[in-house]
Amino acid sequence: LLFILFINDIVSCVSDAKILLFADDVKLFLSVRSVLDCTRLQADIEHVSNWCFKNHLSFNPEKTKHIVLSRKRELISFSYNLEGALIPRVSFVRDLGVRIDSSLFFKEHVSITVNAALRVLGIISRLCRRFSSPSCLLHLFKSLVRSRLEFGSVIWNSLSLRQSTDIENVQLRVIRIVYDRYIGRRSFYHYETLLHRFALHELAVRRQSRDLVFLYKVVHGHVRSMDLLRSIDFHVPSRVSRNVLTFYPSCMSPVSLLLRIQLAFNKEHHLDIFMCLREFTLLLREWMSFA
Numbered sequence: 410l411l412f413i414l415f416i417n418d419i420v421s422c423v424s425d426a427k428i429l430l431f432a433d434d435v436k437l438f439l440s441v442r443s444v445l446d447c448t449r450l451q452a453d454i455e456h457v458s459n460w461c462f463k464n465h466l467s468f469n470p471e472k473t474k475h476i477v478l479s480r481k482r483e484l485i486s487f488s489y490n491l492e493g494a495l496i497p498r499v500s501f502v503r504d505l506g507v508r509i510d511s512s513l514f515f516k517e518h519v520s521i522t523v524n525a526a527l528r529v530l531g532i533i534s535r536l537c538r539r540f541s542s543p544s545c546l547l548h549l550f551k552s553l554v555r556s557r558l559e560f561g562s563v564i565w566n567s568l569s570l571r572q573s574t575d576i577e578n579v580q581l582r583v584i585r586i587v588y589d590r591y592i593g594r595r596s597f598y599h600y601e602t603l604l605h606r607f608a609l610h611e612l613a614v615r616r617q618s619r620d621l622v623f624l625y626k627v628v629h630g631h632v633r634s635m636d637l638l639r640s641i642d643f644h645v646p647s648r649v650s651r652n653v654l655t656f657y658p659s660c661m662s663p664v665s666l667l668l669r670i671q672l673a674f675n676k677e678h679h680l681d682i683f684m685c686l687r688e689f690t691l692l693l694r695e696w697m698s699f700a
Contacts, residue, residue: 416466422456425449431505441477447487458492468492474499480512507561513664515565519572526557526579534586543587547607550583555612562616563623567664577612584609610697618693620670621680625689628682640667655682 419435420428426439426449437457439450461467468491475489475496489496501510501517508518533553537546558576568576584603592598604610626632628641644657656671674680680692 415464419457419460422460423453424456426453428457441485444485444487447485447489451487451489454489454491454496470494474502476500476502476509476511478509478511478513505561507564515568516572518565519568519575522557522560523575523579526554527582529557530554530579530583534583538590543591543607546583546587547609550580554579554583558612559615559619562619563666563670566616566620567666567669573613580609580612614697617673618697621674621677621693622690624670624674625682625686629686631686637667641671 416430416433416435419430423437425446426437429436429438435457437450437453439446439453441447441450458468470491473491473496476499477484501508503509508515508521510517530550533546533549537549540546558579581600584600584607587607588598588603598606601611623632624641627634627637630638640660642657642659644654646653654675656675658665658668658671660668674682677696679696680689682689684692
């Protein structure tokens with residue numbers, strides 16, 4: 410707490426870029442459209458460096474990187490420096506457990522997360538091999554494997570069909586283990602039937618429900634972010650209509666978080682964004698049971 414208070418005024422030395430602070434981690438970012446924007450960002454880097462020098466602090470050069478978030482083929486080439494040393498450019502960064510790549514496709518994050526989840530599932534499967542009931546295996550799957558697959562999903566849920574299938578295959582793997590050990594191949598059940606039998610839901614459905622809860626919390630101020638709230642557009646019809654959409658998103662980027670969750674909410678006509686949180690979550694659970 411004392412360290413946070415000590416560095417709290419570092420934001421005052423930044424002119425053009427935006428700054429994010431988390432513990433001892435500092436991020437500077439700026440929308441770049443020309444070389445002039447790059448020089449402005451470099452100037453703010455120097456301002457932060459001067460502030461650290463005056464306050465007898467230093468940056469860790471091994472942890473100082475820069476990344477360009479863009480899907481353009483031709484990017485502005487610029488070399489950023491900190492205290493006379495070149496800041497290396499990377500293709501992805503790991504921030505609070507989420508791996509963010511330069512094109513925001515989250516391929517690296519999904520691939521590493523799925524592989525890690527499969528390794529943990531393999532360990533759980535071997536430990537539970539002699540158990541007479543699948544309940545322990547499923548509880549361990551929910552707490553140790555599924556939690557990994559869903560961490561920060563609101564950020565990276567704009568997935569391709571292939572990525573979504575790769576994630577779902579992890580749950581399919583545990584269902585196959587349960588099917589082979591405790592049911593037997595003499596009986597055939599569809600994947601959806603087995604999910605219902607063991608009170609599980611498709612991971613894509615669970616991710617979408619988390620998206621909708623996040624949207625609810627942003628609208629009602631449970632998530633305090635004016636930037637997010639300003640980006641949410643309510644649909645205000647000029648005349649009475651039978652089909653009234655709750656949101657009319659202005660962002661047209663197909664991978665935008667806010668576009669995704671607003672369009673997803675518009676499809677669920679049984680939900681009301683203005684009901685209390687308890688009723689909202691209860692309706693979501695009912696929807697998940699039939700999705």
